Amino acid sequence: xxxxxxxxxxxxxxxxxxxxxxxxxxxxxxxxxxxxxxxxxxxxxxxxxxxxxxxxxxxxxxxxxxxxxxxxxxxxxxxxxxxxxxxxxxxxxxxxxxxxxxxxxxxxxxxxxxxxxxxxxxxxxxxxxxxxxxxxxxxxxxxxxxxxxxxxxxxxxxxxxxxxxxxxxxxxxxxxxxxxxxxxxxxxxxxxxxxxxxxxxxxxxxxxxxxxxxxxxxxxxxxxxxxxxxxxxxxxxxxxxxxxxxxxxxxxxxxxxxxxxxxxxxxxxxxxxxxxxxxxxxxxxxxxxxxxxxxxxxxxxxxxxxxxxxxxxxxxxxxxxxxxxxxxxxxxxxxxxxxxxxxxxxxxxxxxxxxxxxxxxxxxxxxxxxxxxxxxxxxxxxxxxxxxxxxxxxxxxxxxx
Numbered sequence: 001x002x003x004x005x006x007x008x009x010x011x012x013x014x015x016x017x018x019x020x021x022x023x024x025x026x027x028x029x030x031x032x033x034x035x036x037x038x039x040x041x042x043x044x045x046x047x048x049x050x051x052x053x054x055x056x057x058x059x060x061x062x063x064x065x066x067x068x069x070x071x072x073x074x075x076x077x078x079x080x081x082x083x084x085x086x087x088x089x090x091x092x093x094x095x096x097x098x099x100x101x102x103x104x105x106x107x108x109x110x111x112x113x114x115x116x117x118x119x120x121x122x123x124x125x126x127x128x129x130x131x132x133x134x135x136x137x138x139x140x141x142x143x144x145x146x147x148x149x150x151x152x153x154x155x156x157x158x159x160x161x162x163x164x165x166x167x168x169x170x171x172x173x174x175x176x177x178x179x180x181x182x183x184x185x186x187x188x189x190x191x192x193x194x195x196x197x198x199x200x201x202x203x204x205x206x207x208x209x210x211x212x213x214x215x216x217x218x219x220x221x222x223x224x225x226x227x228x229x230x231x232x233x234x235x236x237x238x239x240x241x242x243x244x245x246x247x248x249x250x251x252x253x254x255x256x257x258x259x260x261x262x263x264x265x266x267x268x269x270x271x272x273x274x275x276x277x278x279x280x281x282x283x284x285x286x287x288x289x290x291x292x293x294x295x296x297x298x299x300x301x302x303x304x305x306x307x308x309x310x311x312x313x314x315x316x317x318x319x320x321x322x323x324x325x326x327x328x329x330x331x332x333x334x335x336x337x338x339x340x341x342x343x344x345x346x347x348x349x350x351x352x353x354x355x356x357x358x359x360x361x362x363x364x365x366x367x368x369x370x371x372x373x374x375x376x377x378x379x380x381x382x383x384x385x386x387x388x389x390x391x392x393x394x395x396x397x398x399x400x401x
Contacts, residue, residue: 071147072105072120074113084115085155087210089144091121093163093219093396094129094254098122100162104397117154119147124168132253133164133270137171141208144176148208157207158214158290162396163305164254166220170274170283173215176208177286205289212290218395219298223309223366224271225258260362268354272362275369276348284346288373299324299334299381301391311377312370324381334381339374347372 063071073084088108090101098120105118123139124131148154161169203209249255256262257270265273274283287293297311299321308315324334349365357365380395382388387401 071150072109072118073116074109083153084117084151085153086112086116086213087147087151087154087157088116088118089121089140089147089157089159089169090118091140091159091161091165091169092125092129093161093165094251095126096129096162096165097125100396100398101160103399104160107397117151119144121165129164130252130254132264133167133171133257133274134264135253136168138175140168140172141175144172144208148210154210156213157210158212158216160214160216160218161220162218163220163392164258166217166222167257167271167274169215169217170287171281173207173212173286174274174281174283177282177289178203178206179208207286207289212286214292214294215287215290216292216294216296217310218296219302219305219310219392220295221258221305221309222271222295222312222370223363224260224269225305225309226260266351268351269362272349272354272366273351275366277346284348284369284373287370288346292376293339293373294376294378296378296380296395298391298395299379301382301388302395304392307379311379312367312375313377314364314367319379324379326381331384332380332382333378335377335379337377339376341374345372 059075061073061075063073090098090105092098092100101118101120105120108116108118121140121143123143124136128139129136144157159169159173206212247255251258253262253264257264260269260271262269264270277284295311297307298305299307302310307313307318311318319335326332326334347368349369354362380391382391382394385394385401387394
């Protein structure tokens with residue numbers, strides 16, 4: 001089973017909401033089992049199950065390991081797993097946490113109960129999201145490998161990321177792209193030192209040994225937060241944008257990465273480095289390996305991430321607001337642009353000339369690089385929603401509308 005094309009729907013339009021009753025201190029508390037059955041496993045993992053009346057044949061099972069990472073899946077009435085093969089990784093944004101995805105995770109499981117495991121990443125949360133995109137990407141890559149080891153039947157992998165989480169995931173998949181160490185192939189781990197050509201083929205074009213399916217970002221600043229209207233709250237005023245750059249230091253290495261003022265990748269900003277394939281990490285090839293790449297972008301009311309940076313487009317390419325409108329089924333989706341036919345030759349921005357680039361040149365090169373893999377672009381407008389003034393979080397769908 002494969003999830004449908006993510007550009008054809010939005011999780012905000014899902015039906016009835018399933019509730020997990022045991023939340024304490026902002027985390028899922030698996031010690032509290034008011035509406036579920038608790039089970040402690042030998043390896044120290046805890047799990048709890050909740051009946052799904054709308055599905056009628058199973059339960060949610062939420063499993064948390066000793067480090068607090070959360071997996072959600074559907075089991076039958078006797079608690080037996082259905083051996084799902086599709087792993088969905090959900091990645092939170094700046095100062096966020098795994099609980100931000102609780103509602104969305106439930107909706108995905110209700111829609112695809114047979115063949116999906118949802119993992120809400122918790123390795124990067126709260127102030128840990130200030131450590132830098134590269135550090136967080138490395139943590140997420142390690143976390144994903146641990147999840148795969150816990151579920152040996154997995155064959156496919158997808159990502160759903162909010163805001164900064166999209167950049168973290170892009171770095172993580174580059175580290176996991178065609179990775180051949182300690183990952184599974186067809187449900188088994190290769191422990192032999194000798195690897196023949198057939199072994200190499202098993203990992204070609206895969207992420208941690210799994211087939212990449214969907215890579216979805218919601219309000220992610222793919223081009224960074226530096227420049228005209230990339231941070232909408234600055235209203236395009238040069239002075240305010242300069243102030244924003246200065247305040248970025250309060251957000252640690254992550255702030256410097258977002259405003260393209262770091263030199264962590266030699267002579268160029270990290271996000272520029274991530275816009276092409278490099279000797280150490282194949283950022284574009286990792287993205288290209290997915291069947292679908294989708295950006296969800298707020299047309300307006302997002303005061304944190306601009307429309308062009310979240311949709312990877314020049315401002316001149318943005319559709320006119322007057323010509324945008326939703327339909328009765330998906331009223332908040334006002335425009336969908338399907339990916340153009342990909343050029344087999346990926347565009348690689350030159351790092352050698354980065355010191356001579358103006359900020360507009362940096363943006364131009366990043367757009368060329370990222371666009372060369374092809375993206376479905378979904379534009380969202382919450383103008384008619386009561387939650388429009390919080391559009392940056394609303395697009396993540398943390399609760400039912």
